[in-house]
Amino acid sequence: MARSWRNFFRREGEDAEGSGVATEAPVRESEQIEGSGAEVPAAEEVLAARREPEATGEPVEEADPSEVEEALPEPGVVEEAPDAEAAVETQESDGWLGRLRQGLRRSRESVVGQFNAALAEFRDAEDEEFWERVEEILIASDVGVATTSKLVRELEQEALERNITSGEELRELLVEHAARMLEGPVELDISHEPTVILMVGVNGTGKTTTIGKLVNFLPGRAMLAAGDTFRAAAIEQLQRWGERTGAPVVARERGADAAAVAHDAVEAAKRDGVDVLLIDTAGRLHTKINLMAELDKVKRVIARQLAGAPHEVLLTIDATTGQNGLRQAKMFDEVAGVTGVILTKLDGTAKGGIALAIANEIGVPIKLVSVGEKAEDLHPFDALEFAEALFGGL
Numbered sequence: 001m002a003r004s005w006r007n008f009f010r011r012e013g014e015d016a017e018g019s020g021v022a023t024e025a026p027v028r029e030s031e032q033i034e035g036s037g038a039e040v041p042a043a044e045e046v047l048a049a050r051r052e053p054e055a056t057g058e059p060v061e062e063a064d065p066s067e068v069e070e071a072l073p074e075p076g077v078v079e080e081a082p083d084a085e086a087a088v089e090t091q092e093s094d095g096w097l098g099r100l101r102q103g104l105r106r107s108r109e110s111v112v113g114q115f116n117a118a119l120a121e122f123r124d125a126e127d128e129e130f131w132e133r134v135e136e137i138l139i140a141s142d143v144g145v146a147t148t149s150k151l152v153r154e155l156e157q158e159a160l161e162r163n164i165t166s167g168e169e170l171r172e173l174l175v176e177h178a179a180r181m182l183e184g185p186v187e188l189d190i191s192h193e194p195t196v197i198l199m200v201g202v203n204g205t206g207k208t209t210t211i212g213k214l215v216n217f218l219p220g221r222a223m224l225a226a227g228d229t230f231r232a233a234a235i236e237q238l239q240r241w242g243e244r245t246g247a248p249v250v251a252r253e254r255g256a257d258a259a260a261v262a263h264d265a266v267e268a269a270k271r272d273g274v275d276v277l278l279i280d281t282a283g284r285l286h287t288k289i290n291l292m293a294e295l296d297k298v299k300r301v302i303a304r305q306l307a308g309a310p311h312e313v314l315l316t317i318d319a320t321t322g323q324n325g326l327r328q329a330k331m332f333d334e335v336a337g338v339t340g341v342i343l344t345k346l347d348g349t350a351k352g353g354i355a356l357a358i359a360n361e362i363g364v365p366i367k368l369v370s371v372g373e374k375a376e377d378l379h380p381f382d383a384l385e386f387a388e389a390l391f392g393g394l
């Protein structure tokens with residue numbers, strides 16, 4: 001069964017199919033918590049802050065409306081009655097497959113067109129020139145040299161063993177092997193109380209937008225933390241998402257310590273019985289040492305507040321950056337212990353093959369993919385679906 005939002009979120013003891021999305025209480029009204037002291041605000045202060053959101057903190061620059069997502073589906077769309085749910089899921093997966101194929105159009109056209117031409121000349125698996133041609137095609141799609149050579153070796157071996165002479169069978173074999181390489185534990189375990197998710201990545205890769213999109217699909221109560229205290233308007237960008245989705249946003253003033261924001265947020269999430277806390281972080285290009293120090297501090301502060309947290313460290317990678325994204329993934333994994341990758345902007349690139357390199361060379365599962373700026377453009381990753389959209393016939 002294709003992966004959908006319903007079987008993406010898991011609670012311990014639940015099987016992958018029974019995510020309980022339909023029974024969750026709706027998210028609460030928007031509220032904002034601001035404070036610049038070292039102490040975490042008590043409930044009264046939180047309420048006071050909600051009445052007077054600008055009581056503390058320096059004034060921050062106006063948000064650029066163009067940075068904020070405009071078109072969001074109505075929250076609660078996944079909270080249908082059980083029989084309507086199946087229909088919603090079918091619609092969702094039909095709609096999603098279309099969007100995925102459309103999003104991967106440029107990648108697919110570049111690979112499949114050339115692959116078709118190569119297949120037309122394919123006679124048998126002993127043809128070395130044919131395999132060289134396949135290698136070239138995959139490398140041009142940003143699958144990367146090491147991953148390409150592994151994939152082609154496996155393909156060649158199986159094609160020889162099975163004495164494959166049909167181009168179509170070979171295409172199916174490629175899809176199968178690519179899917180196997182992409183396969184990983186995709187589900188997000190949200191059974192912790194609260195589950196803390198730290199979003200990391202280079203600037204502009206889609207951290208904040210992805211948080212905003214993800215909240216729309218999360219069962220239970222979400223809270224957001226504006227841990228990007230560096231970029232102008234980053235706090236407002238997240239607050240807009242909070243307003244749109246009804247998730248409260250924990251923020252301090254611009255320039256505040258990101259670890260202090262994380263501290264406030266974990267306290268507030270524990271106190272308010274929030275199910276999932278999503279922490280945004282700054283994405284400026286760091287030197288490796290600065291990055292290490294800042295993320296390490298944020299992670300340590302979170303762990304001190306809540307044993308086992310952060311439960312997920314999700315890395316956004318902009319697919320348009322190709323092999324550069326792979327280098328980023330290696331660096332972030334070393335520094336922050338990444339638990340999952342979110343591959344964004346697949347709609348703007350012919351480099352969709354980078355997914356294979358990430359899965360094979362980083363060993364971190366791809367959990368979500370994004371093919372556009374709207375909430376419904378974000379979707380749980382399904383290895384076979386993706387391999388078919390990338391390598392299947394036009």
Ligand SMILES: Nc1nc2c(ncn2[C@@H]2O[C@H](COP(=O)(O)OP(=O)(O)OP(=O)(O)O)[C@@H](O)[C@H]2O)c(=O)[nH]1
Nearest residue numbers: 203204205206207208209283344345370371372373
């Ligand atoms: N086309 C397309 N645009 C996307 C996608 N995901 C995000 N974007 C856009 O990319 C831009 C940057 O996204 P942000 O969420 O602000 O990125 P960020 O990582 O938070 O950036 P910083 O806060 O600067 O570190 C925004 O204009 C998003 O709308 C996607 O899948 N496809």
Ligand SMILES: [Mg+2]
Nearest residue numbers: 207208228234
């Ligand atoms: Mg951001």
